[in-house]
């Protein structure tokens with residue numbers, strides 16, 4: 001039994017230098033310590049709370065008591081020795097692998113259904129779901145192949161369960177027809193692709209970042225798709241939640257593109273007690289004559305689930321607003337147009353790229369996934385060597401965040417796109433108008449190291465000598 | 467939830483007439499399915515018709531209840547998710563013999579193996595209707611199709627035997643000629659807790675009938691009558707005779723607990 005006090009502290013507090021948590025959490029930190037819940041502790045903890053300080057002004061502020069659900073707290077961390085009182089937060093920290101964080105993110109987002117087929121380097125996601133879902137009343141099912149896995153996920157979503165699957169390149173290729181189907185029939189679901197090296201069977205356990213275009217254009221036909229790219233274990237958790245929310249918001253499949261390094265990396269992850277979840281809304285209005293595919297103002301329809309009195313007609317054929325198939329050219333044209341517009345016109349709602357670096361850098365490095373981690377480290381080290389490098393780390397890779405990219409690169413003399421492929425994002429950066437962008441690419445399973453990025457920049461940037 | 471007594475409630479009247487050719491058996495199969503739903507008083511909102519891609523897949527356009535049409539061959543895999551996420555639904559898969567027996571065959575075997583609580587109907591017109599009469603795995607050896615002008619080389623695949631061997635709780639076959647027998651089988655299938663497969667041989671006068679000179683649609687029905695024998699009689703035939711006939715009847719009827727029952731009971735997977 002525990003009682004909980006949330007303590008917010010500023011990062012700059014030198015007293016906290018000892019705490020592991022300070023390094024991990026970006027702006028504010030939560031320090032953790034277990035306190036047994038009894039009347040004495042509750043009282044004593046209350047008396048030590050600094051009075052009259054707001055979270056904004058205080059360096060150390062006792063923010064809140066959480067006496068409910070306090071047994072969620074699992075992690076103890078070092079409290080700076082000069083602090084004479086103990087604090088516990090509801091935000092759990094766990095030391096997790098990327099794949100685990102992804103599975104936990106999906107479950108935190110409300111997923112109750114996972115269908116999959118084993119494949120390296122994604123298998124841990126399935127394994128964890130097979131353990132965690134049944135006790136929650138959810139379903140884990142191992143299907144006969146990836147075609148069937150995504151099909152079962154789509155079916156489950158239409159019956160009202162948030163659902164996901166996880167795979168790697170070969171399985172991702174097999175899923176493509178059903179991804180297009182899910183886009184066409186507007187089925188929210190999440191597909192995690194833990195990218196391995198190479199085409200074909202590649203090297204099963206080695207990393208790559210070469211499924212970027214497969215995620216964008218793998219399925220046939222004109223379409224838009226949302227794809228997110230975590231660069232840390234924390235982002236595996238956060239962006240999987242985000243993926244589920246976006247899937248519901250846009251009623252479309254969302255791809256999470258992880259690479260094998262991030263998927264198998266272990267880092268501390270903050271798992272909040274409550275996550276922001278978008279739940280499906282039920283249609284309203286008369287049941288007779290209901291048109292499941294009539295879009296709302298934001299171009300997204302409010303579809304019922306199977307079993308609802310509102311009747312749901314789903315087909316991958318071109319269909320009218322009733323869901324009946326149609327061969328009418330106008331119906332087909334408008335449908336495809338709306339499916340694209342409902343995402344592209346609202347892409348500002350998607351996670352923005354994160355810029356780290358000086359205000360007006362000489363060099364902008366655009367990267368994502370494990371390569372972005374190297375880029376961030378390179379920028380830091382390069383800074384100490386007199387280089388002015390800013391890093392634009394993508395979180396949403398599709399639709400491609402053109403505006404943020406052009407804005408960030410506007411004045412930089414050198415724009416480098418760092419990725420473990422032959423230049424798949426580089427093409428997009430150039431298409432966005434940054435034609436001077438150059439690529440630092442690797443396709444040999446080796447991670448692009450910070451030193452490599454620094455040398456690359458030094459060789460090409462006139463600013464480097466200064 | 468109101469109980470439905472006649473099939474009118476299940477039909478999307480404004481979508482009729484249907485697109486099927488004159489003399490096609492698919493309309494009769496759909497009607498028998500709807501009659502079975504009415505007979506069992508399955509409420510409209512609790513039924514889902516998941517169909518494949520092909521002529522038979524279009525059936526979903528003519529029903530007024532929940533329908534699903536996925537990608538070619540995958541109806542059973544989609545239906546697996548539909549059923550598991552809401553087991554209160556009555557999930558029916560209507561597939562062509564190409565859809566279920568060629569591109570989607572593994573899903574049939576695994577759905578039967580899992581004994582998942584779905585009713586599968588294969589409308590077996592002995593060829594690919596939608597794409598213009600090519601041979602399918604169920605096309606009999608020697609039959610003429612647009613891709614076997616000299617006669618099909620390989621003998622026909624018996625989907626029913628496969629499903630029964632894989633562990634389906636109920637497996638039966640009939641024809642559009644024996645439509646009342648077919649309806650009884652459909653009801654039995656819908657009443658089955660577990661995987662049920664009903665294969666219904668159906669005339670495709672436009673392609674299979676024309677290529678094989680089987681005459682009019684009515685002649686094709688007569689052909690189905692002549693070409694099929696009850697299962698017990700079939701079993702007494704020698705190999706050569708068996709090649710000439712299709713069996714009709716109930717091949718499997720058992721009461722093994724279905725996938726979800728076992729999953730929830732043991733919290734075990736498969």
Ligand SMILES: Cc1ncc(C[n+]2csc(CCOP(=O)(O)OP(=O)(O)O)c2C)c(N)n1
Pocket residue numbers: 518519520521522523538561562563564565566589591593594595596597602
């Ligand atoms: C992946 C894929 N391959 C091929 C097709 C083309 N196709 C549409 S229907 C069909 C065959 C239908 O035959 P069957 O399942 O026997 O149904 P029928 O039309 O005879 O009712 C094919 C091959 C498709 N839609 N998708």
Ligand code: SF4
Pocket residue numbers: 485486487489490491492521591595596669670671672673
């Ligand atoms: S092609 Fe054959 S199966 Fe298709 S609608 Fe015509 S008769 Fe029926």
